[in-house]
Amino acid sequence: MSSNVRQLISRLIPPARKQFEHLQAHRRDVVWGDTQITLRVRQYPKSKDERVSLVLPNWHRVRLWSEALGRKVELVMTKDTLRHIEDMGGLDAYLIKTPESRLKSNPASAVKWEVMSALRRREAAAMMARGGRGGAAGGDGSGAAGAAGKEST
Incomplete structure (x- = not known):
């Protein structure tokens, strides 16, 4: 200041x-x-x-839908922030794209953490449904190199 x-x-x-x-x-x-x-x-x-x-700006108590959480989230925000959230494509997009240093809000940080966790869980479930861990073929680390090593001894 x-x-x-x-x-x-x-x-x-x-x-x-x-x-x-x-x-x-x-x-x-x-x-x-x-x-x-x-x-x-x-x-x-x-x-x-x-x-x-x-x-002071006017504060509005709003309930915004979160696609990642599958529920409405209640937050207190200014009209300009609400307009900015709508311009960015929704609450989830706003929280994901906005760095923590610019949020400056405990409730928004908590919701961001919930959204990120839900997205990670959803991504992990999708990877498991596709067939495993994504990197190793067998998932236990014994691929072709492990089988070749056993044959040579």
Whole structure:
């Protein structure tokens, strides 16, 4: 945070200061995406006063369908993030393509872990259905080289 922003935060009006403290305590409970918090400075020309307040985005409690999990997932997010999820092709695509450092949300990180685990399980089941481990022919490590070694002794 720059010194100008710190100075503005120190001059917040009391209700905005309370909002800011609540926001700091619960910021990882909401999926933010690229949404920013805006500080608004109002200047009153007659009294030469300045009042600094917060402009918070609207949060929406939404239930989004996850293809990988096969169920709806409830998250709290901003409207811009919801629009971004729709543009990327759904919740699963958003969570897979977005790095953990940009999620900045505990619920979103937990859902991402669930989705990745479900996809890995599904992929492992598909490999098993195709005929084994994928690399070794017999699956026990004794391929043609093992049989040739036994014959030569």
